[in-house]
Amino acid sequence: MRRWELGRVHHRARTPYQQVLIADTAHGVTLFCDDERQSAAATQLVYHEALFVPAVLLVKRCERVLVIGSSEGVVSELAVAAGARHVDHVDIDPDCVRACARHLPYGYTPDALAAAERHDGPVHVHYGDGRQWVEHTGERYDVIVVDLPDERPDEPDAQLNRLYAADFLGRCRDRLVPGGVLVSQAGNPALWRADTLRAAWRRFREVFGADGVVYLGSDEHEWSFLFGCPAPPPDPVAVMRERLAGLAFRPVSIDTMTLQSRTVPPISIREDRFFPIHPFRHP
Numbered sequence: 399m400r401r402w403e404l405g406r407v408h409h410r411a412r413t414p415y416q417q418v419l420i421a422d423t424a425h426g427v428t429l430f431c432d433d434e435r436q437s438a439a440a441t442q443l444v445y446h447e448a449l450f451v452p453a454v455l456l457v458k459r460c461e462r463v464l465v466i467g468s469s470e471g472v473v474s475e476l477a478v479a480a481g482a483r484h485v486d487h488v489d490i491d492p493d494c495v496r497a498c499a500r501h502l503p504y505g506y507t508p509d510a511l512a513a514a515e516r517h518d519g520p521v522h523v524h525y526g527d528g529r530q531w532v533e534h535t536g537e538r539y540d541v542i543v544v545d546l547p548d549e550r551p552d553e554p555d556a557q558l559n560r561l562y563a564a565d566f567l568g569r570c571r572d573r574l575v576p577g578g579v580l581v582s583q584a585g586n587p588a589l590w591r592a593d594t595l596r597a598a599w600r601r602f603r604e605v606f607g608a609d610g611v612v613y614l615g616s617d618e619h620e621w622s623f624l625f626g627c628p629a630p631p632p633d634p635v636a637v638m639r640e641r642l643a644g645l646a647f648r649p650v651s652i653d654t655m656t657l658q659s660r661t662v663p664p665i666s667i668r669e670d671r672f673f674p675i676h677p678f679r680h681p
Contacts, residue, residue, distance in 0.1 A: 402428070402435065408501040413493040413559075417556075420501045427503055429470065431547055437470055441619055444651045446472040448616040448622050452661075453541050454480045454673050455614065455638040455645065458627060460540050461567050464488070464573070466561065468545035469495045471506030474514070474521045475657075477541070477597035479647040485521045486537065487514065492525040513526050521528055529569075536571055538575045544582040549594045564601040571605055571628055580606075580626040587622045587664050588672070599667050602626050615665040618651060619636040622663075635661050637648065 405422030419430040427441025437445065454460045463477040463675075465487045477485045489495050495567075499511040506514065514523040524531065528544070550556040560566060560576050562582070570580045585594035602611045606626040612634045615622040631637045638661075639654045666673065 399472070400435075402430075408548045409497045411493065411497065413491050413657070415491045416569055417492065418491075418494045418497055420497060427501065431503060432545060436547060437472075437502075437504075437679070438501055442470065442472060444616060444619045444658045445621060446476060447649045447651050448614055448619060448621070449473065449545060449581060449583060450476045450541075450543060451482075451649050451656070452612065452614050453543065453579045453625055455641045455657075456579045456634060457540050458577050460543075462486075462537075462539045462575075464531075464537070464539045464542045466531070466542070466544045466546070470498045470502055470504060470542065471495070471511065471514075471521075472504055473543050473545060474645075475505065476479070477543075478520050481646050482540075483520055486524060486531075486535075486539075487521060488526060488528045490527055497524075500541065507551050521571060529566055530571055532566070532569050535573075538578075539571055540575055540578050542570050542573060542578070542580045544570070544580070546583060548583070548585055549597070551593065551597070562598065562601070564604050565624065567601055567605040568641070571626060574628060577629055582624055582626075584622050584624045586620050587667070588620075589664075589666060592667065596667055596670070598624055599663065600670070608629075613661055613667075614657075615663070616651075617656065619661050619668060 402423050407421045409420040416431045428438040429436045443494045446670045451663045460480050463485045469489050474485050474487050499508045513519050514521040544561055546558050546561055549559055549562045554672040584598040587595055602624045610627045610630045612625040635657055638657045
């Protein structure tokens with residue numbers, strides 16, 4: 399548990415789904431959900447680019463995008479900037495999404511959100527359960543983005559855990575067009591915090607196969623991301639590096655060297671093992 403010194407509190411409310419707090423911190427205006435930092439002005443673009451840019455580079459086209467979670471709306475904006483003609487943004491908590499639009503200096507503005515709620519433009523906001531959307535809508539997408547708070551293995555009944563489960567990943571896979579990509583926030587790679595990343599790595603490989611999973615760990619943020627490709631290219635990193643120059647917008651935190659150096663998972667994740675306490679001492 400980290401402690402944050404709060405400055406001005408812009409918004410504090412209990413929604414039907416979570417406690418939402420938006421306040422000034424040393425990182426600028428910061429969004430907290432259930433007392434966990436979700437995004438902050440100083441670092442949100444680094445996070446969202448690491449989440450979305452590799453996905454859009456792995457697909458041949460990016461015309462239809464599904465975003466689940468990501469209350470701030472930044473991913474929807476990145477998708478449109480990348481050329482998406484239609485973005486379905488599904489979030490279960492309308493109060494949180496609207497508070498973000500009113501108080502965060504990034505993502506949706508109130509006017510942009512109102513237009514998206516009316517389905518006036520390329521972004522269509524839907525308030526509901528992302529799992530139900532995937533199971534029942536029948537739509538297919540080039541990119542599906544699952545951007546949620548970290549999985550909660552110590553709270554097995556937490557509703558968001560269902561959107562990390564292997565069966566849900568499989569349903570998302572089945573909603574991709576040929577050549578499509580699923581991306582999910584997957585946790586922290588630090589050895590003492592990597593349980594959720596290790597679990598996500600196993601599930602993605604179960605659903606997409608060992609060759610169908612691409613990893614990216616942000617070198618300027620604390621999170622890692624997994625990209626599931628039902629039909630992976632022979633060399634995903636080479637494909638991303640080649641396509642980066644043709645991306646419709648220029649990322650501020652990702653270049654070809656980032657894609658080369660940050661796409662190897664930690665060895666404890668790759669080999670699915672824990673390190674010994676001392677390598678030269680044996681019982």
